[in-house]
Amino acid sequence: MPDEPGVDAPDTFEFETGIENAPVEPYQAHEIRVFRAPKNTVRMTVRHERSYIRVRPVNASPMAHSDRYVSLLDIKNEEVAFIKDLNDLDEGSRQVIEEELAHRYLRATIERVNSIQMEYGVTYWDVMTDRGKREFVIRGHENTHWASDARLLLTDVDGNRFEVVDYTRLDPHSIQLIETNV
Amino acid sequence: MTDTTTTYKERMPDALADRCREALREGETVRIAAATDLTEDLRFEERWLLVTDQRLLRFDSNGSGAGNGDASIPFIELSDAKSAAVEELVGSGRINVVIGNEDIEVIRYTPSQRAKFARIARGIDQLIKDDPVDMQGEVDKTRCDRCARLLPEPNGICSACTNRLAMMRRIARYALPFKGKLALMVFLSLLFTLAELGPPYIMGRIIDDVLDPSAAGASGDPFSFLYLLVGAYAVIRLVSFVLEIFKDRLSVWLGGRVIVSVREDLYENLSRLNMKFYNKRQVGSLISRVSNDTESMMWFLVDGVPYILTNLLLLVGILVLLFVTSWQLTLMVLIPIPLLVTGGWYFWTRLIRAFRTKYYRWGKLVGMAGEMLSSVRVVKTFVQEKREMRRFRSSNEGVFRGDYESEKEAAVFFSTVSMLTSSGMILVWYYGGAAVIDDTFTTGALIMFIAYLWMLYEPLRWFGELNTWSSRAMSGAEKVFEIVDTPAETEDREVPVEMKDMQGEVEFEGVTFAYEAGKPVLHDISLHVQPGEMIGLVGKSGSGKTTMTNLLCRFYDIDEGGLEIDGVPIRDIGLEDLRRQIGVVLQDSYFFSGSIAENIRYSSPDASLEQIMRAARTANAHDFICAKPDGYDTQIGENGKELSGGEKQRIAIARAIIHDPRILVLDEATSSVDTHTEKLIQEAIANLVKGRTTFAIAHRLSTLRRADRLVVLDAGRIVETGTHEELLDMKGYFYRMVETQRASTAVMAVGGGKADPNRGANGHTT
Numbered sequence: 001m002p003d004e005p006g007v008d009a010p011d012t013f014e015f016e017t018g019i020e021n022a023p024v025e026p027y028q029a030h031e032i033r034v035f036r037a038p039k040n041t042v043r044m045t046v047r048h049e050r051s052y053i054r055v056r057p058v059n060a061s062p063m064a065h066s067d068r069y070v071s072l073l074d075i076k077n078e079e080v081a082f083i084k085d086l087n088d089l090d091e092g093s094r095q096v097i098e099e100e101l102a103h104r105y106l107r108a109t110i111e112r113v114n115s116i117q118m119e120y121g122v123t124y125w126d127v128m129t130d131r132g133k134r135e136f137v138i139r140g141h142e143n144t145h146w147a148s149d150a151r152l153l154l155t156d157v158d159g160n161r162f163e164v165v166d167y168t169r170l171d172p173h174s175i176q177l178i179e180t181n182v
Numbered sequence: 183m184t185d186t187t188t189t190y191k192e193r194m195p196d197a198l199a200d201r202c203r204e205a206l207r208e209g210e211t212v213r214i215a216a217a218t219d220l221t222e223d224l225r226f227e228e229r230w231l232l233v234t235d236q237r238l239l240r241f242d243s244n245g246s247g248a249g250n251g252d253a254s255i256p257f258i259e260l261s262d263a264k265s266a267a268v269e270e271l272v273g274s275g276r277i278n279v280v281i282g283n284e285d286i287e288v289i290r291y292t293p294s295q296r297a298k299f300a301r302i303a304r305g306i307d308q309l310i311k312d313d314p315v316d317m318q319g320e321v322d323k324t325r326c327d328r329c330a331r332l333l334p335e336p337n338g339i340c341s342a343c344t345n346r347l348a349m350m351r352r353i354a355r356y357a358l359p360f361k362g363k364l365a366l367m368v369f370l371s372l373l374f375t376l377a378e379l380g381p382p383y384i385m386g387r388i389i390d391d392v393l394d395p396s397a398a399g400a401s402g403d404p405f406s407f408l409y410l411l412v413g414a415y416a417v418i419r420l421v422s423f424v425l426e427i428f429k430d431r432l433s434v435w436l437g438g439r440v441i442v443s444v445r446e447d448l449y450e451n452l453s454r455l456n457m458k459f460y461n462k463r464q465v466g467s468l469i470s471r472v473s474n475d476t477e478s479m480m481w482f483l484v485d486g487v488p489y490i491l492t493n494l495l496l497l498v499g500i501l502v503l504l505f506v507t508s509w510q511l512t513l514m515v516l517i518p519i520p521l522l523v524t525g526g527w528y529f530w531t532r533l534i535r536a537f538r539t540k541y542y543r544w545g546k547l548v549g550m551a552g553e554m555l556s557s558v559r560v561v562k563t564f565v566q567e568k569r570e571m572r573r574f575r576s577s578n579e580g581v582f583r584g585d586y587e588s589e590k591e592a593a594v595f596f597s598t599v600s601m602l603t604s605s606g607m608i609l610v611w612y613y614g615g616a617a618v619i620d621d622t623f624t625t626g627a628l629i630m631f632i633a634y635l636w637m638l639y640e641p642l643r644w645f646g647e648l649n650t651w652s653s654r655a656m657s658g659a660e661k662v663f664e665i666v667d668t669p670a671e672t673e674d675r676e677v678p679v680e681m682k683d684m685q686g687e688v689e690f691e692g693v694t695f696a697y698e699a700g701k702p703v704l705h706d707i708s709l710h711v712q713p714g715e716m717i718g719l720v721g722k723s724g725s726g727k728t729t730m731t732n733l734l735c736r737f738y739d740i741d742e743g744g745l746e747i748d749g750v751p752i753r754d755i756g757l758e759d760l761r762r763q764i765g766v767v768l769q770d771s772y773f774f775s776g777s778i779a780e781n782i783r784y785s786s787p788d789a790s791l792e793q794i795m796r797a798a799r800t801a802n803a804h805d806f807i808c809a810k811p812d813g814y815d816t817q818i819g820e821n822g823k824e825l826s827g828g829e830k831q832r833i834a835i836a837r838a839i840i841h842d843p844r845i846l847v848l849d850e851a852t853s854s855v856d857t858h859t860e861k862l863i864q865e866a867i868a869n870l871v872k873g874r875t876t877f878a879i880a881h882r883l884s885t886l887r888r889a890d891r892l893v894v895l896d897a898g899r900i901v902e903t904g905t906h907e908e909l910l911d912m913k914g915y916f917y918r919m920v921e922t923q924r925a926s927t928a929v930m931a932v933g934g935g936k937a938d939p940n941r942g943a944n945g946h947t948t
Contacts, residue, residue: 038282038283038284039284040284040285040286040287041283041284041285062272102224103224103271104271104272105271105272105273106220106224106271106272106273106274106292107272107273108226118535129226131224131225131226132225132226132227133226134226156294158292158293158294158296159273159293159296160273160292160293160294161272161273180535180539181535
């Protein structure tokens with residue numbers, strides 16, 4: 001969450017990094033196993049010795065590397081494990097983490113652009129995504145971001161996220177709309 | 183809360199409503215019915231959440247769902263659930279219900295529906311816990327009422343539906359005080375138009391009545407007639423010259439005047455709007471409303487409106503004259519006009535798009551150059567000049583392409599217009615010439631006709647532009663009036679309680695507050711503060727310390743619970759009375775450009791220099807101020823950039839002393855300064871705090887040793903209260919904080935850093 005103005009300013013709580021707490025290395029992929037127990041809770045065990053009852057997988061770089069660099073946080077939002085590559089995990093663990101990540105990050109992929117209308121500095125989009133049809137409004141150019149020459153990331157006025165993976169591979173109509181309007 | 187909402191129901195499609203009724207048990211009543219736009223497997227489809235006094239149910243929009251046999255989630259009995267809450271994810275959110283030790287996802291929603299489901303989750307939680315249900319709060323309007331178009335911002339104005347005429351009328355209202363001048367301008371424009379129509383007529387007469395040898399004899403002396411006509415021509419030119427000057431001056435004055443009042447209204451309202459408004463907006467975009475948007479309005483009023491006025495009058499005048507001269511020729515002349523207008527329209531829309539791209543790329547190029555120049559040190563240290571050059575080159579190339587595209591369109595447009603215009607001319611020359619040869623039309627009349635024609639075509643070619651011009655002005659006006667019309671949120675009660683002399687007793691009673699719906703920053707805060715008491719607020723960042731003081735200043739209104747000063751609810755106290763008696767000293771105090779003296783007396787402009795000096799002495803600021811070459815007249819520079827951190831803080835304290843508040847908020851007033859300066863500031867604060875109810879926030883716990891009581895916050899809740907000693911004896915949260923802080927500062931002390939500010943903290947509690 002971006003800093004809310006008026007909320008306490010970032011502080012200098014020096015005592016949090018006191019000498020007793022030397023930095024702890026997070027566990028790595030080969031040391032851990034991740035599973036569901038019970039069904040809606042993700043649990044992590046370390047070498048069958050220790051167990052973290054509730055962990056939360058988050059992506060360290062969800063835009064550029066959505067399939068790598070996953071951090072597992074405990075209830076206090078402290079990192080307990082860091083996985084560079086999901087393939088280093090056993091099959092079951094990987095599946096659980098992939099499911100959780102898919103639930104956490106929602107970014108609809110635009111497959112067709114039906115129309116783009118620009119009026120008074122806002123852009124009205126009507127698109128077909130991998131998750132269904134959607135209309136949205138984008139304000140200003142800072143919310144349309146070219147991640148590369150062909151990959152376009154969009155954030156609408158409410159904070160919904162959309163992505164065009166490679167606009168040059170869309171149909172000609174969509175390509176033309178994007179080229180003339182974005 | 184004054185009005186409580188115990189149910190929340192959206193209108194269901196009929197088929198679904200029927201299915202829902204069937205699914206209900208005997209005596210079961212619906213409390214919440216809400217549609218979401220996201221399914222449990224994250225597709226953009228409708229789902230309905232139904233909450234009754236007994237159960238939670240979820241339906242597809244066609245009516246199938248849990249509780250009907252074909253369940254995707256088993257329905258939830260409220261009696262099984264412990265609590266409910268929203269969980270914000272990335273790009274979506276969900277409501278979870280806790281059953282046993284597990285979170286069960288009830289419904290998923292996109293960020294567009296965040297506010298609504300935050301309230302609903304609160305309602306479900308209250309239903310589960312059998313608390314009184316209160317789902318109060320506004321649901322943001324995201325679509326336009328009239329055209330159902332998505333709004334550019336929630337509760338904003340639909341750009342497509344703003345009525346230009348209504349907007350013009352609104353602007354015209356600002357011109358009403360200058361009715362006389364307005365009428366004069368219209369009158370001058372009329373005269374000017376008439377004068378403009380004269381010369382071609384005279385031209386025609388000279389050719390026909392003076393130069394035409396067949397007519398020359400008929401009217402006596404051709405020279406006297408020539409003198410007369412040329413004289414008339416000269417007089418008309420002179421008159422229209424004078425008229426134009428006066429007319430233009432008048433329109434500049436009127437347009438400027440109107441914009442001055444608009445800008446004044448805008449600025450006045452901007453200063454009245456409360457903090458919530460500012461949190462949502464960028465300062466840059468607001469500044470652009472004060473400058474750019476009012477400016478585009480002004481140019482429209484100064485140039486556009488008079489232009490439209492005179493040209494419309496001219497158009498009518500010319501058409502009348504043309505028809506009188508020869509209606510057949512006139513009809514011929516009119517043939518290219520529809521083409522001209524529609525063609526102009528078509529090309530302008532394309533042109534605008536090209537220009538917009540061009541301006542966007544241009545802006546990016548300028549931004550990039552600016553970024554490079556302001557961070558030139560970084561670029562050089564990391565030897566990235568080549569990469570910067572590459573980035574610039576590709577951007578520069580983009581500007582060229584945008585330029586070329588737009589100019590290409592523009593060239594086609596202007597050539598087309600000229601061609602269409604000349605096609606009308608060709609027709610007139612051909613048929614008019616034939617008529618002159620046939621003797622049914624005179625040479626003079628033909629020349630006159632052609633002269634009028636030029637006058638007619640000239641404004642027409644700009645009509646397309648006029649459209650963009652006016653729409654830019656109208657969208658500017660829209661944005662300006664949007665702010666003028668935004669009500670100041672924390673408004674005074676109609677009859678606010680007068681409170682000229684506050685005692686300074688403060689009572690928080692079960693206060694809950696969220697900056698953003700669904701994410702409370704304070705939970706159930708209760709605290710009673712005696713007049714004159716000094717309270718130290720302690721806790722990690724984000725624990726809600728500053729938020730508490732923000733509520734006290736009424737920058738925001740509380741969501742739940744009560745906040746009273748001297749036994750009067752804070753909402754009932756006149757805002758001016760309230761703020762006049764609350765003083766705030768921040769870590770980063772803001773200063774206005776001006777002298778030190780002016781900044782100290784900002785809150786009380788009448789203070790004499792002696793009063794200012796007394797305040798500065800109490801704030802330990804007098805000495806260093808006097809040592810400056812210009813003393814109290816030292817110009818502070820924009821936001822005090824001429825001053826050091828410690829100096830700024832003491833000036834801020836002096837400012838608070840002059841303000842003489844009953845309630846004082848010190849937010850991190852002692853930031854990282856050297857030990858000597860810190861001592862000076864501590865003394866200054868001690869002087870300031872005397873006899874005032876004080877809320878002090880500090881991360882360095884030593885700064886709070888003078889506090890009568892410490893309030894320890896964690897995650898928006900009060901975890902401990904008591905004197906320094908009491909809290910240490912408790913060996914709880916505060917004790918651990920002090921211990922860890924001592925440990926880390928001891929390390930710093932060994933390293934030769936600052937003296938340990940915690941030493942002696944234990945003994946010095948008052």
